[in-house]
Amino acid sequence: MTEHTKTDGLPGMDAPELPQVLERARPRNERMNVAKVECNACPVLCQISEGRAGACDRYANHAGVLVRLDPVVLLRKTLEAGEATLVPFVGRVAAGEAQEGVETEPVAAPSPWSGDLLLSEEVFVTGVGSSTTYPDYKPAPFIVGSQTDGVDMVTVVTEGIFSYCSFKVKIDTDRFLGSEQANVRCKGEVVGHVTTAEYGSQMLSLGGVHHLTGGTKKEGRVTAEMMQLLGNKQAVEFTIDGGAQLVIQAGRAPIVNGVAEQRMRVGCGSAAIGIFARQFYSHADEVVVVDDHITGVLTEHQAGRCLDMKPSGIQMRGRKSTPGRYFQVANPGTGWGGTDIADPLSIIEGWGEAVAWPGLRLLMTSTTGEHASWYVLDESLVPVEAAMPAEIRSIVDRIGENCEPSLASVLFLGGAGGSLRAGVTENPVLLTRSIKNALVNVTCGGAPAYVWPGGGITVMADVLRMPDNSFGTVPTPAIVAPIEFSMRRADYEALGGHTSQIRSLRDVLERGAWHNDGAPQARVWQTLPAANPWPLGRPPLLG
Numbered sequence: 001m002t003e004h005t006k007t008d009g010l011p012g013m014d015a016p017e018l019p020q021v022l023e024r025a026r027p028r029n030e031r032m033n034v035a036k037v038e039c040n041a042c043p044v045l046c047q048i049s050e051g052r053a054g055a056c057d058r059y060a061n062h063a064g065v066l067v068r069l070d071p072v073v074l075l076r077k078t079l080e081a082g083e084a085t086l087v088p089f090v091g092r093v094a095a096g097e098a099q100e101g102v103e104t105e106p107v108a109a110p111s112p113w114s115g116d117l118l119l120s121e122e123v124f125v126t127g128v129g130s131s132t133t134y135p136d137y138k139p140a141p142f143i144v145g146s147q148t149d150g151v152d153m154v155t156v157v158t159e160g161i162f163s164y165c166s167f168k169v170k171i172d173t174d175r176f177l178g179s180e181q182a183n184v185r186c187k188g189e190v191v192g193h194v195t196t197a198e199y200g201s202q203m204l205s206l207g208g209v210h211h212l213t214g215g216t217k218k219e220g221r222v223t224a225e226m227m228q229l230l231g232n233k234q235a236v237e238f239t240i241d242g243g244a245q246l247v248i249q250a251g252r253a254p255i256v257n258g259v260a261e262q263r264m265r266v267g268c269g270s271a272a273i274g275i276f277a278r279q280f281y282s283h284a285d286e287v288v289v290v291d292d293h294i295t296g297v298l299t300e301h302q303a304g305r306c307l308d309m310k311p312s313g314i315q316m317r318g319r320k321s322t323p324g325r326y327f328q329v330a331n332p333g334t335g336w337g338g339t340d341i342a343d344p345l346s347i348i349e350g351w352g353e354a355v356a357w358p359g360l361r362l363l364m365t366s367t368t369g370e371h372a373s374w375y376v377l378d379e380s381l382v383p384v385e386a387a388m389p390a391e392i393r394s395i396v397d398r399i400g401e402n403c404e405p406s407l408a409s410v411l412f413l414g415g416a417g418g419s420l421r422a423g424v425t426e427n428p429v430l431l432t433r434s435i436k437n438a439l440v441n442v443t444c445g446g447a448p449a450y451v452w453p454g455g456g457i458t459v460m461a462d463v464l465r466m467p468d469n470s471f472g473t474v475p476t477p478a479i480v481a482p483i484e485f486s487m488r489r490a491d492y493e494a495l496g497g498h499t500s501q502i503r504s505l506r507d508v509l510e511r512g513a514w515h516n517d518g519a520p521q522a523r524v525w526q527t528l529p530a531a532n533p534w535p536l537g538r539p540p541l542l543g
């Protein structure tokens with residue numbers, strides 16, 4: 001009988017033994033100043049002098065040692081009040097003591113993690129500040145073994161370098177921002193475009209490989225800067241060709257042409273008629289909800305007919321879609337209901353003399369209730385503005401109350417394929433397959449990342465759920481963003497992971513990354529945002 005081992009049939013078993021890679025390559029140029037260190041965290045390969053930082057400001061030469069300047073962000077479910085949040089790693093080489101090939105012991109133990117095993121289930125190492133190698137010819141800087149509910153878990157943590165990435169921005173507004181496909185500019189450079197409008201919102205696609213690397217150097221630089229700011233929850237100013245000027249900041253009201261947007265519309269004009277028809281009944285003889293998309297007319301609308309309302313004889317401009325629903329009553333704009341009109345009466349062509357009557361009560365409102373006027377027809381069937389009755393005012397107020405606050409939402413969308421996967425496994429396609437088989441959770445800075453269907457690992461995350469300052473840039477140009485892959489240890493072994501690089505959570509918390517070249521020097525505690533699920537022990541958000 002054949003003796004089985006527990007690794008029978010696992011991929012990678014027959015793979016040849018791979019050579020160890022050097023932490024740092026030999027200098028490319030023998031005449032390179034020995035006082036400089038070469039950063040190999042991205043293809044720019046900066047030669048950094050003592051005490052200086054590299055081009056991206058993320059790595060520096062500290063006494064001949066290349067260091068990652070920001071601390072690694074670690075998430076905890078709870079944080080004690082007054083607890084020290086920034087703690088240096090003890091495993092880093094002391095200044096001036098680095099010698100190639102020499103294992104160094106910790107030089108001090110300023111404040112090691114308490115080692116409290118109860119806490120170990122509460123700690124998640126994020127990619128923010130974790131350092132990276134690009135392309136990933138080395139294992140990821142942190143491959144962390146931990147336990148969740150008694151199950152051995154592994155989290156592979158890195159800062160990915162993304163050339164193929166963009167931000168999808170949702171701007172809650174009725175106002176016309178620009179035509180579909182119009183260029184979006186930042187500092188005069190084209191950095192994206194207007195994409196499809198969604199219900200109550202206008203979508204923009206910003207960044208992307210075409211603008212990062214496909215245009216001029218300046219276009220790439222401005223695009224990268226813009227993406228870094230937007231991802232780091234800062235405000236960025238844009239102009240849209242033939243459209244509006246915008247200030248966008250994640251989680252804040254968008255500012256359109258200098259005015260902060262307040263309300264997201266309750267629905268289109270037709271929807272608003274349907275929602276509020278019964279409340280209008282008996283208080284108004286006609287209601288027109290002005291909207292750039294569909295303008296609704298109560299008495300003609302199915303809602304009015306079901307209430308058995310008397311026709312008002314109103315004659316609307318625009319293209320009649322279905323009863324009580326009109327397209328194109330005006331051009332898009334920043335006036336009433338996202339149209340270009342300031343006077344709502346301009347969309348009324350006239351009144352059927354045999355149908356309308358003097359004294360007819362007409363409400364005209366926008367889909368947000370921000371604009372509303374009350375009219376009564378005079379003897380000549382001309383609408384005359386009048387004071388709005390209290391009952392009507394309260395319905396208009398209710399329309400406003402039903403509008404959600406207008407926000408700008410910024411979602412990072414990145415293709416985490418290519419070499420990034422080699423930092424996880426010798427056989428990268430197995431990582432992709434394991435994710436698609438719901439065995440590996442993908443997070444960005446601990447925030448849930450939605451994995452798009454189809455090939456590769458294309459993920460999308462809300463920047464507001466990510467730690468502050470999660471994004472950086474490198475001058476290639478590309479975006480640096482955190483990414484973590486979490487799975488059971490057995491699944492990590494099965495996908496051919498770098499199992500010899502798995503280190504215990506305690507070791508990671510005390511000593512930092514596995515390498516000394518370009519490693520972060522400290523860790524910083526942050527609490528997991530309340531909206532985020534705990535990243536470990538859950539399947540990915542698969543599309």
Ligand code: SF4
Pocket residue numbers: 039040041042043044045046053054055056057058059474475
């Ligand atoms: S740009 Fe930054 S990551 Fe790239 S080589 Fe220079 S210091 Fe290193």
